[in-house]
Amino acid sequence: MAVLGIPQNTIDILKKYDIHFQKKFGQNFLIDTHVLEKIIRAANITKDDFVLEIGPGIGTMTQYLCENAREVLAVEIDKNLIPVLGDTLSEYQNVTVQNEDFLKMDIVQIAQEYNGGNPIKVVANLPYYITTPIIMELFESRVPLESVTVMVQKEVAERMQSKPGTKEYGALSLAVQYYAEAEIVANVPPNCFMPRPNVGSAVIRLTCHKENPVKTGDEKFMFRLIRASFNQRRKTLQNGLVNDAGLSLTKEDVQRALEQMGLPSTVRGERLSLQEFAKLGDLLNKEISI
Ligand code: SAM
Numbered sequence: 359m360a361v362l363g364i365p366q367n368t369i370d371i372l373k374k375y376d377i378h379f380q381k382k383f384g385q386n387f388l389i390d391t392h393v394l395e396k397i398i399r400a401a402n403i404t405k406d407d408f409v410l411e412i413g414p415g416i417g418t419m420t421q422y423l424c425e426n427a428r429e430v431l432a433v434e435i436d437k438n439l440i441p442v443l444g445d446t447l448s449e450y451q452n453v454t455v456q457n458e459d460f461l462k463m464d465i466v467q468i469a470q471e472y473n474g475g476n477p478i479k480v481v482a483n484l485p486y487y488i489t490t491p492i493i494m495e496l497f498e499s500r501v502p503l504e505s506v507t508v509m510v511q512k513e514v515a516e517r518m519q520s521k522p523g524t525k526e527y528g529a530l531s532l533a534v535q536y537y538a539e540a541e542i543v544a545n546v547p548p549n550c551f552m553p554r555p556n557v558g559s560a561v562i563r564l565t566c567h568k569e570n571p572v573k574t575g576d577e578k579f580m581f582r583l584i585r586a587s588f589n590q591r592r593k594t595l596q597n598g599l600v601n602d603a604g605l606s607l608t609k610e611d612v613q614r615a616l617e618q619m620g621l622p623s624t625v626r627g628e629r630l631s632l633q634e635f636a637k638l639g640d641l642l643n644k645e646i647s648i
Contacts, residue, residue, distance in 0.1 A: 362418040363391035368552055371416055375442045379553055383436050384485025387415045390550035398422050400543040400563050401481045401507035408473040412460045412482040417446035419483060424450040431472055433460045465501040477504035484508050497537040506564040515542050515560035522631050529588045532632055538564035572636040580639035587627030595627045615641040
């Protein structure tokens with residue numbers, strides 16, 4: 359079977375099946391074998407692993423996954439690509455292709471069925487229009503996860519990895535770092551894809567924490583605070599929280615909590631670490647319940 363990471367082989371398959379790229383599905387297919395090998399290495403795939411791939415496209419990375427993993431489930435939304443995948447993956451006995459919208463699937467059930475409920479690895483060149491919903495769905499579904507190694511827009515990868523006080527730091531950084539250790543493992547230029555995207559890309563590996571790095575009495579409330587703080591980035595944290603009607607917090611509530619934490623009332627959300635948001639959440643939760 360022709361290795362699809364080689365551009366001419368991808369062109370031949372697209373011609374053979376008269377495939378036209380679907381922009382609405384974020385289709386940018388990888389055509390660089392070095393990048394593909396790097397992703398497989400970064401994900402540390404072994405013959406013991408079950409791997410879930412989101413958006414296999416014409417099966418370029420799927421071929422590498424099949425070579426290296428025990429079993430692969432590839433979920434592709436575009437029905438036109440299913441016959442192509444039947445062809446490009448015909449040599450492999452360890453792959454299942456499902457024609458589904460990943461966001462509508464029961465991932466916990468997938469881990470149960472394919473991996474006996476043990477932590478799974480996710481590897482994907484993600485469709486950029488739904489990167490954040492896919493990543494948050496993986497974490498919030500509470501599916502047992504070992505790692506998520508994905509190609510995303512460079513700017514999004516930087517936001518996931520960034521630390522307090524930087525301009526990229528925000529709600530996405532905190533959400534991702536609550537669940538995983540984030541590390542950018544490769545920067546990938548547009549010419550490694552067909553068609554070329556008009557943004558730079560990066561491969562990021564999210565290694566899931568065995569235990570959450572912070573303890574909070576109310577995770578949902580902590581994330582509501584985080585969202586409210588970054589919704590109004592230019593405002594102080596205090597104004598951001600008080601202006602969010604859904605939170606019903608008074609200026610005095612927030613001032614008291616910040617004081618207890620030794621933080622000035624003028625502090626901005628982007629200065630607070632995950633630990634500090636957890637602490638603030640617990641203090642404010644007490645205020646509300648009094
Ligand atoms: N993995 C291939 C590669 O690296 O060449 C293709 C990657 S392309 C960036 C993203 C793929 O995700 C496309 O094949 C697209 O059709 C598919 N896709 C988009 N939205 C999806 C969804 N909601 N569920 C499953 N697949 C989706």
